[in-house]
Amino acid sequence: MISTEELLGAVKGTVLLGEPMKNHTTLNVGGPADFFIDPLDREDFLRAVSFFRRHHLPCTVIGSGSNLLVHDEGVRGAVIVTARALGEFSLNRNVLTAGAGVPLPAAAAKTFARSLGGLEMLQGVPGTIGGALVMNAGAYGQEIGEAVSWVEVLVNGKPAILAREEITFGYRRSSLAESVILRAGLKLEKLSPAARAERETVRNEVLRKRAASQPLSLPSAGSVFRNPESGGPGAGQMIDACGLKGYRAGGAVFSPVHANIVVNEGGACAADVLELITTARNRVSETFGVVLEPEVKLLGFEDVFC
Ligand SMILES: Cc1cc2nc3c(=O)[nH]c(=O)nc-3n(C[C@H](O)[C@H](O)[C@H](O)COP(=O)(O)OP(=O)(O)OC[C@H]3O[C@@H](n4cnc5c(N)ncnc54)[C@H](O)[C@@H]3O)c2cc1C
Structure with missing residues (x-):
């Protein structure tokens, strides 16, 4: 365990406890990070990383959260952002x-x-x-x-x-x-x-x-799945062919504009998005014999697709 005082003594930038990650991902989904750190500058960034390593606590560095799906239960340890500290x-x-x-x-x-x-x-x-x-x-x-x-x-x-x-x-x-x-x-x-x-x-x-082919007005994390490297139809084409364009779980929807993009139409949680990912993987696997791999990085999940 670390004390908040000790952490505040080590890091000069912003330190938030239990900060919802939905505020820091473009999909607007994700539960609380135990410690959310926005260091002041490069030295502060280095101090923050070393502080959590020294205390043997997990420490995840993220950018804009534009390729992240964060678990509804959030992330244990620290999430450290780079925009302010590493802006050279x-x-x-x-x-x-x-x-x-x-x-x-x-x-x-x-x-x-x-x-x-x-x-x-x-x-x-x-x-x-x-x-x-x-x-x-x-x-x-x-x-x-x-x-x-x-x-x-x-x-x-x-x-x-x-x-x-x-x-x-x-x-x-x-x-x-x-x-x-x-x-x-x-x-x-x-x-x-x-x-x-x-x-x-x-x-x-x-x-x-x-602008014409992506649902840019709604929160998303871009393409959910990688396109198969073996060639053939792209992930979006296969999801579409399985009838999943516009398919919904809670507030999460496979965009009617681009089937490989999940949009948050309001109030989506990570479980909704995961349900869509799992459904598409199963349907595409049954129909095309192709196992789609997520392109979005899952944070706070334990080996969901291993
Ligand atoms: C509307 C939209 C359109 C998109 N279009 C495209 C596209 O055309 N092509 C494309 O490739 N991608 C696209 N993406 C996905 C995304 O923009 C990219 O993957 C982007 O490079 C992720 O950058 P980020 O800073 O947001 O990373 P994050 O999502 O914050 O993090 C991604 C991964 O990088 C790690 N990471 C980030 N910074 C660091 C660091 N300093 N040190 C160590 N690890 C780090 C994180 O831990 C995580 O594992 C799109 C996303 C959206 C929302």
Whole structure:
């Protein structure tokens, strides 16, 4: 056990006890975190992580919660957010150094405005640089992993640089999943005015398509399932073919706009979302013989899909 006084002495930023995680996920679902920490700066972030490690308490670092399904019973130990503490953003020629808490859409927009290519198609992907690196976030043929030159992580509690060769990126996954990410160096492509204009047209078209094909006005966590890597129909197509578009459990619904996105139409809880996930997995498995794997990260659950 730790005392609140001891914790407040160690961490300078915001410390909330029993903070509902539905306030920190884009799906607006999730029960209380025992300790919710928003550190003041990088040093405070490092102190907070080390405090919980020293006390052998679980410690989960999250970004914007845009790819998270948090259990209704919440999360034991600490949840630490990065936006305030790890917001470093600096450009040196075509190399961007970005803290894990920097919003990906802002990084994409700012670098493209400086005629640097490599992140522009990711402008519509919510979340932070840290979450994007863990998920190898991608859209319309661009993935963040392609731009990575190095990543700073905690190794035995100390900041250490991983070179690109030490990291693997795959489809919506990376070897950084078990690390605490502090910042990254991204090598971008210097674009000529003509190349930039061409990409701008594509980027604008991509943003338009996203707005037309995704239920952006309702809370969601983006795609619920990964598309099968073996090819064939995508997860959304299979869910749709099983008649589950618009299927509901409580306040959670497989969006009528995009069958692979669960939206919270109001008052959904994690159990509702889990019910939809389980139903779709079973139906798709029976119909197509394909076992869908969740793309959303489950937090506070115990090995639900093992
Ligand atoms: C409307 C909508 C559209 C979306 N479209 C796309 C899309 O087109 N392409 C796509 O790839 N994704 C998409 N997503 C999913 C989501 O935006 C991405 O997965 C995003 O990269 C998650 O970033 P985050 O900061 O919100 O991470 P979180 O959801 O907060 O966390 C995701 C995982 O990363 C871990 N994590 C986060 N930061 C750190 C850190 N600093 N150190 C260690 N671990 C960390 C968390 O513990 C968790 O396991 C969409 C989501 C929404 C809501």
